Amino acid sequence: MPLTSPTGRLGVLRNRNLAFYLSARFLATFAVQMQSVAIGWQVYQITGSLFDLGLIGLAQFAPFLVLILWAGHVADRYNRRLIVLCCMAVQLLCSAMLIAFTASGSTTVWPVFAILVLFGSARAFMMPASQAVLKNLVPDRDFSQAVALGSSTMHVAMILGPIVGGLLYVLGPQTVHMTAASLLALAVLLMTNTRTIAQVINKAPVSWHTLLEGLRFVRSRPIVLGAISLDLFAVLFGGATALLPAYAHDILGAGPSGLGFLRTAPGMGAALCSVALVMFPITRRVGAWMFGGVALFGLCVIVLGLTDHFAVAFGALFLLGVGDMVSVYIRHLLVQYETPDDIRGRVSAVNSVFIGASNELGEFESGVTAGWLGLTRAILLGGVATLVVTGVWAMLFPVLSRMDRFPHHEAAREKDVA
Numbered sequence: 001m002p003l004t005s006p007t008g009r010l011g012v013l014r015n016r017n018l019a020f021y022l023s024a025r026f027l028a029t030f031a032v033q034m035q036s037v038a039i040g041w042q043v044y045q046i047t048g049s050l051f052d053l054g055l056i057g058l059a060q061f062a063p064f065l066v067l068i069l070w071a072g073h074v075a076d077r078y079n080r081r082l083i084v085l086c087c088m089a090v091q092l093l094c095s096a097m098l099i100a101f102t103a104s105g106s107t108t109v110w111p112v113f114a115i116l117v118l119f120g121s122a123r124a125f126m127m128p129a130s131q132a133v134l135k136n137l138v139p140d141r142d143f144s145q146a147v148a149l150g151s152s153t154m155h156v157a158m159i160l161g162p163i164v165g166g167l168l169y170v171l172g173p174q175t176v177h178m179t180a181a182s183l184l185a186l187a188v189l190l191m192t193n194t195r196t197i198a199q200v201i202n203k204a205p206v207s208w209h210t211l212l213e214g215l216r217f218v219r220s221r222p223i224v225l226g227a228i229s230l231d232l233f234a235v236l237f238g239g240a241t242a243l244l245p246a247y248a249h250d251i252l253g254a255g256p257s258g259l260g261f262l263r264t265a266p267g268m269g270a271a272l273c274s275v276a277l278v279m280f281p282i283t284r285r286v287g288a289w290m291f292g293g294v295a296l297f298g299l300c301v302i303v304l305g306l307t308d309h310f311a312v313a314f315g316a317l318f319l320l321g322v323g324d325m326v327s328v329y330i331r332h333l334l335v336q337y338e339t340p341d342d343i344r345g346r347v348s349a350v351n352s353v354f355i356g357a358s359n360e361l362g363e364f365e366s367g368v369t370a371g372w373l374g375l376t377r378a379i380l381l382g383g384v385a386t387l388v389v390t391g392v393w394a395m396l397f398p399v400l401s402r403m404d405r406f407p408h409h410e411a412a413r414e415k416d417v418a
Contacts, residue, residue, distance in 0.1 A: 012174055021133070024084075024187040025130065026153045027190070031181075033267075035098065036165070040049055044246065044249070047111065053245060054371070056113070063117050068128070069350075071305065072214050072346035072349020075346070080133035081195070084133060089188050091095045092181060102174045128346070130352075147333060148277040149299030152277075158266070208273075214343060229393070234298065234370070237250075258310065265317030269321030269324075288331055290330040295387060297320055297327070300386070303316040305347075331351075
């Protein structure tokens, strides 16, 4: 089915294949967010260890780091839609394994970490393919809207998933995992019925030269390097969300349902922000918006570390999601606009390494720091470090911090209209 160029502010919604893809990704993200609440609470109940909460992130990041460059190469040589489909099927398998673990009644958590290693492996292949495939679903003129809409649906899933996961956890973790498995099965079905336009296939022989092409490309583009490394180091130190199970339990005195609501707050802020970006895309003072978003993220982490009131914590996490969404939106557009399609998968893989490191490795760093310094001090230190990184990066990459418009944005739009 050929893609058309929808007109109107929300005309991109008429694209059938984009709708199928976003629906599948919504369901998969929803399921994963549900399970993240259940897994974090299960592990903390079994061990009571902050360090083990950090290991949840490390178990997902370690295989991701090993496989991600190969995954980018695969995304450039094979059908990206099929890669996403296979990865969702592996996530479904992981859910089934979590169901079996919970049913066993085991009090040893290493099987959970083993399952998360498999999940992290699937995520390694899914991230570059899912980032790159969006450009194969819509015409250039609709790409910025598709990015914002994609972020919006993903963050709505991040809002609803933890709430539903926390509420269902009252019925037991088994209920959460079984519901997640059902949603992932539906996501697989939707991806099966999604079609993409022609993809530029890279047929160069596999070698270290081609494998590292994405890394060389990023290093040659200071704007792209600055954008994705800013996210890496800022969020790396601000990974306080990994400590939310302990924060909810020890500081706020909340249960699993309270944790679920806290986990939704960043997604709620990001979702509302992304809806605003669909309606009113950022086109001017791009650099200032990006650095401002990261600075807001750091300030909100500090507020989180200073409060023991649920409402204040929820508000801080909400604004944290707003700041994160602004930086993610700008970074994604910068990377995709600057990258030729035949190396888009490998460049997306490099971008995914930075995203994965800032999330999973940041969670591990937060767990280790909390184990050494205590929960509150670890959160405060992370927020301060994020602000320091923001200031340093503004000096190291002045071309990015002072950027007014997206590079090549106007040229791409004029070419599409012509």
